[in-house]
Amino acid sequence: MTTAITLADIHAARRRIAGVAARTPLIPSPALSRVAGAQVYLKLENLQPTGAFKIRGAANKIARLVEESGTAGPVAGVTTFSTGNHGRAVAHVARRFGVRAVICVSRGVPAVKLQAIRDLGAAIDVSPTQDEAEARCRRLAEEQGLVLVHPFDDLDVIAGQGTIGLELLEDLPEVDAIVMPLSGGGLLSGVAVALKALRPGVRVIGVSMERAPVMYHSLRAGRPVTLPEEPTLADSLVGGIGLDNRYTFRLVRELADGVVLVSEEAIARAMAFMLREHGLLIEGGAATAVAALLEGKLEAAAGSSAAPRRIAVVVTGRNVDVGRALAAMEPYLEP
């Protein structure tokens, strides 16, 4: 077991982010429970002030920088590269702490996410692809002395995302399995560290889209790989894990009990299902986890042990271009 991050780090993160990130509700989903043949609960990170869980990691990282700047001198500013939600989280938290922020994005980021970042007063820097946005961000950090707030491969960010696990165990101590979207793996790493420390035996399942699932192929290859980016409804899951990945590749390899893939059609169906059954408009990246349940992909992923009786699904975000989301869901809105 890796010791790069501990339960204590996640408890510390929880104290640090209180008042910035919301403590989100866990609600039962009778509709998903019927489909899955288990009690299914939804952890509603779509209700965060920025519309996605990424505020947790950003708040932990930036609050700690500000805390420590007392001795190390003022923070010149922060920068990040992002498919949107992390950039918005960094912009939101930076404004909260009075810190300058520059957000590097790719052209694929939906307009609604860009506008939200602009509204928060952060500077935006646009590159053709996600990987180029990352390179640009690293250059800016060096040239302008900005602190890079990595979207996933950072111990403070991972610890912040892990606070979801602490809250979940308070609300559902007997959880058997947790299902969540998987991209860079900061979310899964943090949540798995918290859950497996406090409830050994819990199964942790990651879900990615079929279109360029970089972590999935990296796990299969036994080392980080790159793939060309492809357009997908799960725009918040697009991008690599970094060939020089420091933490999340190892953590996901050690802690994930399974990783499954879902199609674009399954994602659209899951978005429509959440709107119909829960009145929730969620983004494609978040819908991947719901799709895995609707498609019956959990059994295979969770291994041969007894079927989980209580399953938590992390509903990671709600930031969509409404017109685009409605068009994708249209064929599936009738039950």
Ligand SMILES: *Cc1c(COP(=O)(O)O)cnc(C)c1O
């Ligand atoms: C970033 C993001 C994810 C994936 O989180 P990782 O830490 O990159 O695995 C899932 N859902 C949404 C909505 C996100 O913004």
